Amino acid sequence: MADGSEPKLDLSPRVSDEVRKTTCYMCACRCGIDVHLRAGPDGEMKIRHIEGNRDHPVNKGVLCAKGSAGIMQHYSPARLRKPLKRTGPRGSGEFEEIEWDEALEIATGWLEPIRRNDPKKLAFFTGRDQSQSLTSWWAQQYGTPNYAAHGGFCSVNMAAAGIYTLGGSFWEFGAPDWERTRLLMIFGVAEDHDSNPIKIGLGKLKGNGAKVIGVNPVRTGYNAIADEWVGITPGTDGLFILAMVHELLRTGQVDLDYLCRWTNAPWLVERDPGASFGLFVRDGDGKALVWDRATGQAQPFDRPGLKPALKGDFQAPGGGRARPVFELMARKYLEPEYSPDAVAGRCGIAAATIRRLAAELADVAFEQAIEIDQPWTDFRGERHQSFIGRPVSFHAMRGISAHSNGFQTCRALHILQLLLGAVECPGGFRFKPPYPKPVEAHPVPHGEVTADSPLNGPHLGFPRGPGDLALEKDGSPARIDKAFTWENPLSVHGLMQMVISNAAARDPYAIEVLFLYMANMAWNSSMNTAGVMEMLTAKDEDGEYRIPKIIYSDAYSSEMVAYADLVLPDTTYLERHDCISLLDRPICEADAVADAIRWPVVEPATQAEGRDVRGFQSVLIDLGARLRLPGFVDDAGKAKYRDYADYMVNHQRRPGVGPLAGWRGKDGEASGRGEPNPEQLERYIENGGFWRAELPEEARFFKPFNAAYQDWAVGMGFYDQPQPFVFQLYVEPMRRFQLAAEGHGERQPPDHLRAQIKAAFDPLAVWWEPFEQAALKKDGVDAQEYPLHAITQRPAAMYHSWGGQNAWLRQIHGRNPLYVHGSVMAAHGLKDGDWAYVISHHGRIKVPVARMDALNPHTVWTWNAIAKREGAWALDAKAPEVRKGFLLNHLIHELLPPRGDGLRWSNADPVTGQAAWFDLRVRIEKAEAGAELSEPRLGRQKSPVGQGPKDVTYGEGWG
Amino acid sequence: MHPAPSIVLFTVLTGLGLGQMAWLGLGLGPDEGLFRWLACALALALAGAGGLASTGHLGRRENAWRAFSQWRSSWLSREACLMVAAMAFFGLYAAIWCLGGVRLWGLGLAAAALALATIQATAMIYAQLKAVPRWSVTPTPALFLVTGLTGGLLANGAVSGLVGAGLAGAAVPGWWAALALAVAAGVAVWWQTSAAGAGRASQGSSVESATGLGFMGRVRSFEAPHTGSNYLLREMAFEVGRKRAFELRRLGAVLGYLAPLVLSLAALGLGGWLMVLALVAHVMGMLALRWLFFAEAEHVQALYYGKR
Amino acid sequence: MTTLPETTGRKLGLVIDLDTCVGCHACAVSCKEWNTGGTGAPLADTDAYGADPSGAWLNRVHTYEVQPQNGPAQMVHFPKSCLHCEDAPCVTVCPTGASYKRVEDGIVLVNEDTCMGCGLCAWACPYGAREMDPVAGVMKKCTLCVDRIYNQNLPEEDRVPACVRACPTGARHFGDLGDPSSDISKLVAERGGYDLMPEQGTKPVNQYLPPRQRDAWASELGGCDSAPFNLADLAEPETADNAGGFLGWLDKALERIG
C-alpha cells in the first residue's frame, strides 16, 4: 500500500489437518485426488479441498470441474439416508425408511427362490459403476444369464470394432502418443471417459505445435481449439474415412512393410464358392497362410523371413483359389463409389478437402516419420534395430459409435490407421496394457442356465461365429435383452437399453426381479423415457406389476429411485472401498500398467445425522453369502469375505491373480501375480491410492508382436502364455455370420434377417445409410419431413444426471437450449430465447432455442441429461432443470419407424446392437410464446430426502 | 445498471435536502418563525433520510463508518465526509437561526458551499466511472447540481407557500422557481444529449475490444459462463425497453419540469400553496428520471455477456 | 489507503492461452472450491437447489463465437477473473480503504474486515471481475490465491493459484509479468499476449494469448481448398486405370521394401 498501511495477511494459513489420497468418482475417468480434510468448527473432519494427485498416472495433478465440485456432491442434500421400501405406487416416490437387516431379508427372500427354481428370472444390470469384474462374477455364480453393464447403449460399437480389429479400442483402452504425435484427427468426441488425459494431451500437442483436426458436426470444446474443423454431417464418417482410404490407396500412400508384418493384409482368403468362401486359408494347425514370394509357397503367417504377396491369385494348399486380404481391400476401396467426389455431398465436406486431408495424413506419416533407437525382437524371432513411428494419431468416440452404422465406421477408422502404419508405433495410437488382446484371449458368451447352480461361463464375450450366439435350442433368445441373437450377434456388452421393454413385454420371457445398480433407467439412460416410465409401472389385469419386483441401488434421490420397490442406498465415492482393477477397464498408460483403489476417506455415519448407507459392493458380497453363492461362502457355508475391502485383497480369479495387481505376495514384493497380501490396501494408501509399474523400454511399442512385451505381460498375469497376434483388417468371424446368411452352416438366421446380416457383416468395413434416415425416406428420397439431425453432447462440467444435484455445477448448466444453425433459425423466424417444438417420427417436445453458427447446418444439438423430473435430486419444483430443461430422449425410440414390411426393426447397430442415439432426425416449428415450460411434463415424484437448503455457505468458520 | 430503489431515493432526496440547505445558507427565504423551523427541518430530514436510504444497499452496515477514511482518493468517501460536514454546519446555522433568530451569513455560506460540494461529490461518484460511459460525460456534475438546486428552491418555495398564507409577500417568488426549472430542464437536455451519444463504443469499447478477438472476425457471445444468474448481471446488465424508456422520460420531463413550471407561475397568482404541488410533481419527475439515469446506463462489462 | 502504489515490486498475474482453453470450467470450479473454504467469508450460493441458483464466483468462463471473413465460424472459450490492473479503478473508488493493491507484488485485494459492501468497486471495474457475496455482503474477487502462492504449509510446487494447478490443458500460466526475463513474460512476448479493453486505461497485468490461426485452408489459401500437399509428389505415378495402376505399383513397391 502506498501509505504503508496494508493489512497484515496470513500468507501461510493452515490448509488442512490431513491429506488422504484416493480416486475421484465424479466421473468414470478415475483421476487420483488429494482430499484435504480439516476439522470443522464442530470438530468433525470435513473436506476442505480436493485437488489432483500429481503422481497419479491418469491426471498427473490436474482436476476437472466435476472433480473440483466433489464437495458439493459428497454433501449433496439428495444423498439417500437409509434403505427404502416402497409404500405408494411405483413412480410416486413414496417410501418408508427401513433398517438394513430388513432390506437384506427382503432382497434375499426375493432372490433365493428364483435361484432355486429358475435363475434367469433375475435380471441384474449395472450402469456407470466400475466393479464389473465383481458384479459379473456375482451374476455368474447366481446363475442368471441376464447380466450386463451399460455398454450396449454406451459405446459397444467402438469396443467391439476395436477388439475385433486391433485387440483393443479407443475409449479408455489406448491413447494417441501425445508426446510424439504431429497430427491428431479426433472424431466425434465431446468429453470421453479419458476426460483429463485428453485435455492434458491436447495441451501437449499445442505446446509441441502439432496439428489437431476435429471431425464433428459441432465446434465446441476440443473441436473449438482444433486447428481445423471438419463439420461433418452426422452418420457419414464412414464414407469420409473410406474416401480418405481410397485416396491413400490411389496414390500409394500406405505402409506396405507394416501391413505385411503386423496385419492380416497378406493373409490368403478363399475364393472358391462354397461354405468356406471368404474364410482364411489355414494350415493343419489352424494357422492362417500367406503367399511367400521368396519360396513361392503358402506359409504360416508367423514364420520369420517371409516376403508375403499382397496381391495375386494363388493356389491354396487345399486346392482352391485364394487372394490376399490386401488385394480384396484395395479393389473394394478403389471403386469410384468411395472417391471423394462421390461422398462429398453426403458428408458435407468438399472433395478437395477430403483429398487434402488424406494428403496431410500421408505427409505426416511418411515424410515426418520418426525412429526410436531401441533394438527389439518380434514374435517371429526377427530382430529390429529401432521402432519406426508414424506420428499420426486418431481418436474417436460416440460421435461415430452411437449410430446404426457405428461398428463398421469404427472399423473403417481402424483400417485407415493401419494403412498408415500408425497403431502401436511411436507417434501413433498406442494401447494401454493389458490391451491389446486378440479376440481369442476373450471368452465367448455363455447363457446356459441350471437351477441352483452357477452359469456355465462368463455372460459376455466375443462370438467367433454363429455357434457362439446365446440362443436356446429352439433358436429363441437365451437372454432377456436378446443380446447375441441374430438381430445383433456381436452385442458384446449386452443390451441394457432393451431390458425394461423386453421385461415389460415378457418377450422372450417373463422375469421376476429386475435388479439395477447405478443407472438412471427411468430417465436419461433410456430412449423413449416416457414410454419406459409406463413400462415400469405397467400392470397386468390382476393388478400386479408386469415387472414384479425392482431392486435398485443408488446413492442419490434420482428419477429411477422412485420406480424401485426396494432401494439400497450406496455411499458417496469418498466413503467406500472401490477397486479400479486391471480385470475391468484399465487406467494404465501406454508405458506403464496401473490400478487403483478408493477407500473411505470419511466415514458415512459421521457425514449426516441418522444416515445409514453401505457400499453397494459390500452389500452385494453380503447378499452373495446370504444366498450361499459358490465363491461367496466357504465349505461351511460361512461368508468368505467380510466386505469389499476383504474381497479386493483376498479374492483370486486365477491362482495369484486378483482384483489388485500391486504389492502382491506375502511380503508385498510381487507385481501382477502373487499370493494375497493382507497389507495390500495399506500399501496402496501409502502410495497415494494407486499402483503403477513401467514397461521395460524394449516392450513399449508394437506390443502385440513384441516378444519382450509378451513375456512381461505373462509375468504380470495378463495371460498365462504369450499371445502375439496381428491386426485384423479383414475380420473372419464376421464372414462366418455372412456365410450363415448365405445359407451355409447349421445355425441359420431367420429369413427376415438374412439380407441385413449379409450386408452388415462385411468382413471389410462398409458404410450404410443410418437406419432412421433410411426408414424415413420416401421413394428413395431423403424425407423432407425431418430434415435435421439431432444429437447431444456431454458438457465438460456435468456428469449425466448426477451433476444436477450439485450446487455449483448446476449454476453452470441449469438448463439446456437447443442449438440451431443461424440459417435454420432465420428460416423459422426464431431468435435466441424463443421456444420451438422439435418433432421426430416418435414424438414432440417443446424447447428453448439458441443460435450457433459453428455448426453443421443440418444439425441441431443440446447438452445431455440436464433436465430433471420434478421432485428428484432434492431440487425445488421450480428448478430450471425441471421447468426449462429437456431430454432429447423423448424423441428417440428403441424401434425404427415402420418400414412397411410389417416388422419393427430396432434402432440400433445391426452388428452390436448399440443404441443409435445420434441417428435421430427431426424438424422444428416455432412455438407460440407463452408459458416458458418445456414439454412433455412428466408429473412429480415425492422426494424421499426432502429438499435442499436455501443457501450454501460451505467452508464457513475456517476463514 | 440496476436502478436500486435505495440509490434512486438516496440521490434524489439528498439532492433535494442539500439544495435546500444551499439556498437557506445563502440567506434565501423569509426570516420567519414557522418557515425557519419547517424549512430547516425539511432540509435536514431529506438529507438525513437520503443518507439513511443509501446505507440500505450496503452489505455490511457496521463498516459504514469507515467510509469517512478515504477522502484523499475516493469520491464516495468525500461525499460521506462532506455530507456530514454540510449537515453539521447547516445544523448549527439552523439552530442559531431558529432558536436565536440570527442568520449568521458566514456560517450559512459555509453550509451552502459544503452542501453544493456534497452534491458535486455525489455526481463525481458516477461521473468518474469510465466503465459506465453514459455517466462519465461532462454535464453529469452539472446535472446533479442544478437538479439539487432546483429541487431545493422548490422545496423552500413549498414551505413558504404552506406557511406563507399568513406571511404576505414573503413567499419565495414563483418566477425564481420557474427560471430555475427552465435552466434545469436545459441542463437535463444537455446531459441527455451527451449521454445518448455516449454508448460504450464512445470510448472504443466493444465486445471485440473486451475479448481482444476482433482480429479474427465478428465476435458474438455464445454461452454465458453460467445458466444461473449472478451479481454482475443483476447489477450491471439491467435491460430497459426503448419504448418504456421513452415514455418514462416524457413522464419525467412533464412531471419534473413542465408541471412545476406551470404551477410555480400559477402560484404567483393563485397562491403559494400551489408550490407544494409543484414540489411533489418535481420530485416524482426526478425519481423517474433518476431511475432512468441508472437503468439506461450501460456498463462495459456487460459486453462480455452480450448484454446491454 | 485506496491510493494506488506508484510501483509494485513485482507484477504477479495470470496469462491465459485462448488457443488451448477448451472451456471446461475446471479453473472456475477449483477456484470456487479453494476460496470457499479459504480466508474470508465463503463464496456463498443462494437458492442453491431452487429456481434461481446464484452464487459468488471469482472466475467465470465465457464462450464466444467468431465469424471470420473467410471460413467457418469459430468458437473461443474465454476464462476471466480479476486482471490485477496497474491502474485499478476499483481501488481508488473504494471509500473504506478495503480495496487495495499490494505494493510487494501488485495483487489487488479486498480486506473483508473493513469492506462495507457498497459495490462501488464492482461498478468501477470494467471487466466484471468483482462479485458481492450474497450472504456475507462483502466484496469478493480473485486473490491470485495469495493464500497459496506464499503458503509454507504447501509443498513448493503447489504454491500456484488453484485454477492454474487444476487446468487440465495447461492453458493458464502464473508468474511475474513485471520481469521481462520470467517464463511467463517471454511467453507473452512470443505469442503476442494482449490487454483486455486497453481503452479503459486500467493497464491490466493479466494477459491473454490469442488463438492461433485456424482453418488455414480458408484464410491462407484465400478460401479455396487446394491441397498444400501435392499427392503426386508423394506418390508413385499412377495410370488412369485406378485399380490396375495401384496394383501395378504395388509390385514395384514391394520389391523395394524387399
Ligand SMILES: Nc1nc2c(c(=O)[nH]1)N[C@H]1C(S)=C(S)[C@@H](COP(=O)(O)OP(=O)(O)OC[C@H]3O[C@@H](n4cnc5c(=O)[nH]c(N)nc54)[C@H](O)[C@@H]3O)O[C@H]1N2
Ligand atoms: N440423449 C442421450 N441419451 C443418452 C446418451 C446420449 O448421448 N444422448 N448417452 C447414453 C450413455 S453413453 C450413457 S453411459 C447413459 C448414462 O446414463 P446413466 O447410466 O443413467 O448415468 P447417470 O445419469 O450418470 O446415472 C446413474 C445413476 O447412478 C447414480 N449414482 C451416482 N453415484 C453413485 C454411487 O456412487 N453409487 C450408486 N449406487 N449410484 C450412484 C446416480 O444417482 C444416477 O441415478 O446415458 C445414455 N443416454
Ligand SMILES: Nc1nc2c(c(=O)[nH]1)N[C@H]1C(S)=C(S)[C@@H](COP(=O)(O)OP(=O)(O)OC[C@H]3O[C@@H](n4cnc5c(=O)[nH]c(N)nc54)[C@H](O)[C@@H]3O)O[C@H]1N2
Ligand atoms: N463431463 C462428462 N464426461 C463424460 C460423460 C459425461 O456425462 N460428462 N459421460 C461419459 C460417458 S458414459 C461416455 S459414453 C463418454 C462419451 O464421450 P463422448 O463420445 O465424447 O460423448 P458425447 O458427448 O456423446 O460426444 C459425442 C460427440 O460426437 C459428436 N457427433 C455426433 N454425431 C456425430 C457424427 O456422426 N460424426 C462425428 N464425427 N461426430 C458426431 C457430437 O457432436 C459430440 O461432440 O463420456 C464420458 N465422459
Ligand code: SF4
Ligand atoms: S475427469 Fe474429473 S470427474 Fe472424472 S475422475 Fe477425473 S477429476 Fe474426477
Ligand code: SF4
Ligand atoms: S480487473 Fe477489475 S477488479 Fe481487477 S484490478 Fe482491474 S479493475 Fe480492479
Ligand code: SF4
Ligand atoms: S464494496 Fe467494499 S471494497 Fe468495494 S468499494 Fe465498497 S467498501 Fe470498498
Ligand code: SF4
Ligand atoms: S488465482 Fe485463485 S482466486 Fe484467482 S481465479 Fe485463480 S483460483 Fe481463483
Ligand code: SF4
Ligand atoms: S481449466 Fe483451463 S482449459 Fe478449462 S476452462 Fe479453465 S483455462 Fe480453459
Ligand SMILES: [Mo]
Ligand atoms: Mo456412456
